[in-house]
Amino acid sequence: MTMDHAGFAQSIFKAQPFSMFLGAELTAAGPDSAEIRVTNRPEIQQQHGFVHGGVLSYLADNALTFAGGLALGGDALTAEYKINYVRPAVGEYVVARAEATVTTRRQAVCQCSVYVVSEQGEERLVAVAQGTIVRAGKQED
Numbered sequence: 001m002t003m004d005h006a007g008f009a010q011s012i013f014k015a016q017p018f019s020m021f022l023g024a025e026l027t028a029a030g031p032d033s034a035e036i037r038v039t040n041r042p043e044i045q046q047q048h049g050f051v052h053g054g055v056l057s058y059l060a061d062n063a064l065t066f067a068g069g070l071a072l073g074g075d076a077l078t079a080e081y082k083i084n085y086v087r088p089a090v091g092e093y094v095v096a097r098a099e100a101t102v103t104t105r106r107q108a109v110c111q112c113s114v115y116v117v118s119e120q121g122e123e124r125l126v127a128v129a130q131g132t133i134v135r136a137g138k139q140e141d
């Protein structure tokens with residue numbers, strides 16, 4: 001049976017109160033990839049008017065884990081990730097695109113790029129992240 005990746009991912013995403021609080025949208029999901037966006041607004045910015053690093057981290061964390069969870073075929077959690085903020089995010093919205101680079105029995109190593117998008121639709125890379133996503137659930141011994 002073919003898995004409905006987008007439907008499965010949307011059902012989990014909509015059950016995340018924090019994602020709903022931020023007004024985030026899961027805009028794409030595939031067998032080993034995910035895209036999440038947040039519209040820029042003053043409430044998510046830091047004191048210089050840049051999108052707060054915590055929001056960029058949220059986007060990377062969530063996109064990495066959706067990509068990894070889809071690649072692993074079920075419920076998953078972020079074990080760790082690392083992020084580089086390479087340019088301030090100033091624009092209309094921020095979007096994170098993640099994919100699983102390596103998937104093994106227990107874990108998926110995933111990479112993510114976060115872009116800020118201008119009113120004209122121009123994308124600029126603002127952060128890059130890599131994380132390890134593991135299967136969720138207790139070990140049955």
Ligand SMILES: CC(C)(COP(=O)(O)OP(=O)(O)OC[C@H]1O[C@@H](n2cnc3c(N)ncnc32)[C@H](O)[C@@H]1OP(=O)(O)O)[C@@H](O)C(=O)NCCC(=O)NCCSC(=O)Cc1ccccc1
Pocket residue numbers: 046047050051052053054085086087088089
């Ligand atoms: C500054 C650095 C970290 C390092 O730069 P370097 O390696 O020396 O490289 P370089 O100088 O080449 O710059 C690279 C690019 O960056 C641009 N640019 C640089 N500075 C500015 C500027 N002032 N304004 C505008 N743009 C600036 C620069 O034009 C260039 O862009 P381009 O290639 O021409 O298009 C840079 O990577 C960066 O800003 N990252 C994003 C950091 C970020 O947004 N963090 C999250 C928010 S903080 C937070 O939430 C937490 C918090 C808690 C408590 C209190 C406060 C905050």
